[in-house]
Amino acid sequence: MAPVLGALRRLAMAPSLAEVSFAGRGFPVEPSARTRKLEAVPQAVVCGFEWGIEDRELATTERRLSMVEPEVKGFAYEGATMACAIRDVMGPQGHRTRDLLQGGGKPHIFLNYIGIGFAMARLPRPLWKKLVPDLDGPEYYPAMSWLAVDGYGFDRAYFDTARWVDEQRLDTPYAWEGDADYFQRAVDQGIGRALWFINGGHTAQVSAAVGRFAGDRRPDLWSGVGLAATFAGGATAAELATLVEEAGESRDHLGQGSVFAAKARHHAGFVPEHTRTAVHAFTGLEVDAVARLADDCAATEADPEVGPAYEVWRKGVREQLLAHAV
Template sequence: MPTFLGALRSLLLTPKLETVTFARRGFPVAGSTAVEHLEAIPQSVICGFEWGIDARSLWEVERRLETVAPELRGFAYEGATMAFTVRDAMAGGRGRRARELLLGPGRPHIFLTYIGIGFAMARLPRVLWKKVMPELGDTPYHPTMSWLAVDGFGFDRAYFDTRRWVERQHVPKPYPWEGNPDYFLRAVDQGIGRALWFINGALPGRVADAVRKFAPHRQADLWSGVGLAATFAGGCAEQGLAELCAAAGPYHDELALGVVFAVKARTYAGFVPEHTRLAAATLAGLSIDAAVAIADRTAVSPDETGPGGSPAYELWRERIRAHFKKAARAA
């Protein structure tokens, strides 16, 4: 049962489910049959947020989250992480709720819980960002995949401020995430690319057109976000996925990169829906086991860096790209 303060936080901070519907957001999705499927995803995030923002204990939140269908459970964990991050920030950065969640029941969903931190960042002043990422020790994929928090920030801004971030293609001020302000903008674009999948109702032609409207130097990261969303979230039949694959053209390795990360996230959480299997096969020509093998074979250690000092996260991405470039040359 929530406390009075928790109920007040929930009342003031929790968005209503209708605010994330595509009609309410004004997304141009006429003709899409995927709307109901895709809308369930941000609605699951809101449920997780509501449970997290007013809960007395982690146990209570965990029990609620575990009632969510496996396909959507990771998204609910995103929302709970967002709520705990906000609560920790409200405690002057002294809170430990997010850390306890990520080291505990949220551990299998680590890829998505990072994104939940990014959702919180979108609602917190930048001066508080330096305290939003909890210390997770030697947890697998930390801090390498913490760039997904920046991805989550980009997704949030594109979804909720579409006119500015998508139509006007706003470029935010760099931020020294993991000491690398130059890469910050690229990680933001990866999140915007994921959002384009939702904003355009998983309609391949619309998604591809939306990507092409951005400056050429941004399109590679946008395509990787599209590949991740199409594979993890689903919403498109085989023919549409084949059309998306063709539309990516010279950016196919970026699209396939997103596929590999999505499959890795799904398998790490212990549940792979059929639409993920279909997307892996259609967009990247991979079985689930093959995609995981690529991710594991190319994995990096947190202290590695790529060309020009790019973070370990980007080095991992580059190694996956290299796999698909090599395969394309051999074909």
Template structure:
């Protein structure tokens, strides 16, 4: 049950479902059954946000999220996390809503809930960012995967301000996230790469051409984002996935890196759709079990210190598994 304040927050802050459709955003997408299903993902995020920003208790939010079909439930948790992060910020950073969600029912979707924090960051002034990441000590992948919040920020800006961030290839001001300001822009580009998959409706030629228009030094991170989105979200037939792998060229190891993270996230959530298994095979030549094994064998300890974040060290180790096999991947 909502409260008056909750209803007011919902009315003032919740985007409409129509506002995230591909047509409304002006994306170059030819409507089909596949693109309509892909379009359901941002709409699932909006539903999760609406429930999170309005509901009185976490129990009520959890019960609402439970009715979302398993393939889209993690995206709804993204939206709920975004809402709870905004609510915590409105409480002066003293709220504990996001922490309770992420340590509780959101735990199976922890990879996506971090992204939800990034969606909130896109709507909050930077002065509040230092308080958006809750203390999740004891939670797996904390704080290593918190860089997905920055990824989420990049995705959001590319999706909602496409002319500036995609057409204009905007480079934002850096930020010392997790004490590593030099890596911030790379994590943003990983999110932009994911957004390109949606902006072009899973069309391999459109996605590849969009990546190619970016500066050369940004393309590796963009391709890893493309691989993650194509594998996690779906929206492309097997032949299209094979074409995408071919278009990645020298960046096939980065594409495969995205595949591995996507499979790991899907399996961790407890539900793996058929399109994820198909993408793992077509984009990286991997079975689901092989992708999870690579992720687990290369994982970096969260307490690793040094100039390179543990998150990027993990990514490098995964990528390196595919560099010697570049010839096989090209076959």
């Protein structure tokens, strides 16, 4: 019975590898080495999800994940976390998500939260409060649970581009961590990440896509672009430098997204060359330096004038980047 239920969950909630390809989504990009590399990201997510949803034992999923190449391993963990979260809330009360985050997923904690956001996109809102496991300790970066909302926004934009990108729909507020006012901002950060993939990493197209949104939404979109370009790659140093110019007054948001991506790569113990290139283009700093900067700006308490601890953290990073630029 368990394999049958697993197959049903997979068929109901997971797209196929072809469906997550850029051609399968109908994105306006020409196939190239660049786009094939970016397409490997959602494909790794799908593989992780299929393993996580069908494997009887979590240990089996973790063994499979351990064999994924380091550059895309975090993305595979996103999919596996999504599967564990769905299994925990759809069946008898489980703890697969907690076990994954405490085990092999721990180095990928930032991407694990994004995977929980992918589960949010497929589950009714009353279940959302059950998705994030209660984990003690700063090593789980609880303020970063807002990345789940980012993941939710990415999923909405990637799989329903007409509504969330072309029509620029605003989502219904939800009091994540008790703060409904910040919800749309975190969704926009995920939409910004999706714009990088939807446009195949072509910086001119990405910049034009951001520019079509209302002005008050663009800073958070640029943050998402910076995170995606730094973590996933797909552009040359010269193209990234042009993107900094295109971001204009939002370049500190672009840089902040890059800092968080570099911190996630550094925390996972593998930093590809494209991450180093993007960090330098967006911040003028090296990966080790921005990882320390992220730690130095870490926040644990909300500020009524700023927002949740996550935004306090982001604001601190932006201020440090501006100070460095001066």
